[in-house]
Amino acid sequence: MAQTTAIPYERIANVRQTPLEEFYASGHRTCQGCESALVMRQFAKAAGPRTIATGCTGCMYVANTSYMTTPWVVPWMHTQLGAGGSSAIGTAAGLRALMRKGKIPQEKINVINFSGDLGGGDMGLSGISGALQSDYDLLIILYDNESAANTDIQASGLTTYGAHTTFTPPGTVHRIMQRRWKKNVAGMLAVGHPTCRYVATASTVYPPLDFMNKVRKALATGGPTFIHTFDPCPKGWDYHPQYTQEIGELGVKCGIFPVYEIVDGVVSYTYDPRKKGRIPVRDYLAKQGRFAHLVDEDIEYIQNRVDAMWEEWEIPGVAPLKSGLTVGVPASGA
Ligand SMILES: Cc1ncc(C[n+]2csc(CCOP(=O)(O)OP(=O)(O)O)c2C)c(N)n1
Numbered sequence: 001m002a003q004t005t006a007i008p009y010e011r012i013a014n015v016r017q018t019p020l021e022e023f024y025a026s027g028h029r030t031c032q033g034c035e036s037a038l039v040m041r042q043f044a045k046a047a048g049p050r051t052i053a054t055g056c057t058g059c060m061y062v063a064n065t066s067y068m069t070t071p072w073v074v075p076w077m078h079t080q081l082g083a084g085g086s087s088a089i090g091t092a093a094g095l096r097a098l099m100r101k102g103k104i105p106q107e108k109i110n111v112i113n114f115s116g117d118l119g120g121g122d123m124g125l126s127g128i129s130g131a132l133q134s135d136y137d138l139l140i141i142l143y144d145n146e147s148a149a150n151t152d153i154q155a156s157g158l159t160t161y162g163a164h165t166t167f168t169p170p171g172t173v174h175r176i177m178q179r180r181w182k183k184n185v186a187g188m189l190a191v192g193h194p195t196c197r198y199v200a201t202a203s204t205v206y207p208p209l210d211f212m213n214k215v216r217k218a219l220a221t222g223g224p225t226f227i228h229t230f231d232p233c234p235k236g237w238d239y240h241p242q243y244t245q246e247i248g249e250l251g252v253k254c255g256i257f258p259v260y261e262i263v264d265g266v267v268s269y270t271y272d273p274r275k276k277g278r279i280p281v282r283d284y285l286a287k288q289g290r291f292a293h294l295v296d297e298d299i300e301y302i303q304n305r306v307d308a309m310w311e312e313w314e315i316p317g318v319a320p321l322k323s324g325l326t327v328g329v330p331a332s333g334a
């Protein structure tokens with residue numbers, strides 16, 4: 001028996017078509033310029049009122065529910081750090097059972113879990129993998145501010161190479177302490193989970209409206225689906241909050257965060273820098289205090305790796321599987 005009826009996918013073509021209703025309203029305590037808060041606001045807006053959200057521990061839990069206040073208008077449940085996938089499966093399974101027993105009407109109820117880069121991309125990866133191998137109707141959103149932001153900006157497996165975090169402060173002997181290249185979570189999940197018919201990466205600011213449309217497309221596709229967002233964080237990335245939108249756009253345009261969607265195994269690039277042009281990664285890095293200690297050769301190293309991703313990977317951003325591809329280590333700095 002089908003769990004739910006399908007919903008039509010209504011594309012938001014321009015800003016005037018954006019729903020006015022807010023399901024993540026005022027009353028939260030995220031920092032000024034917090035892009036992850038925009039992820040919450042936009043997914044709730046795009047999904048609409050027949051939605052249940054579960055959220056892992058992190059900034060988007062703590063800042064959104066402190067002191068008995070909450071911006072959530074739709075039902076929301078906190079779930080343990082690392083338990084995003086299982087919370088989504090449990091919620092979807094509960095709804096399926098209630099509908100099967102006739103206790104609630106058959107209807108599409110969106111089940112959306114959001115997990116941070118540490119809670120989802122590192123700690124909770126196995127649970128998300130399990131959720132994406134299931135036949136439940138659920139969407140996992142990995143909101144990626146590139147650190148354990150809530151506990152004061154510790155590096156995660158998704159932090160950009162070279163960044164200054166509280167775990168990786170630059171020193172006099174070792175300039176670069178964050179030496180890991182960003183983990184490719186969306187690509188890894190996409191290639192390994194054939195049950196997952198929709199995988200996307202997105203920014204809430206660029207291209208405009210793209211993230212909300214991807215949320216709608218994921219929900220309309222149904223089954224387990226996954227979206228990874230790119231979330232500038234003024235506190236952790238060390239810039240003035242007024243530059244959040246600009247940094248998000250620069251990150252997409254320099255190609256360091258590829259935005260694409262994969263529908264039934266077909267990859268399409270939302271912003272394809274090979275066709276539209278790619279700005280230097282320096283333009284993006286130089287706006288952020290977390291990279292202030294980098295010298296020219298460090299920036300060149302990052303640029304080379306981004307170039308390799310776009311020019312040499314078999315499927316740019318998704319799979320670096322071209323045979324003979326070599327990724328080196330920087331000559332110095334580490
Ligand atoms: C099992 C467990 N370990 C550690 C913590 C402490 N903790 C709370 S939030 C957090 C950081 C989560 O980082 P991320 O998932 O990236 O979300 P963000 O805070 O960046 O929004 C940590 C380590 C916890 N709550 N539970």
Ligand code: SF4
Pocket residue numbers: 029030031032033034035036037059063145149150232233234235236
């Ligand atoms: S620390 Fe970063 S992710 Fe957390 S609320 Fe502030 S801007 Fe948002």
Ligand SMILES: [Mg+2]
Pocket residue numbers: 058116117118143144145146147148149
């Ligand atoms: Mg984080």
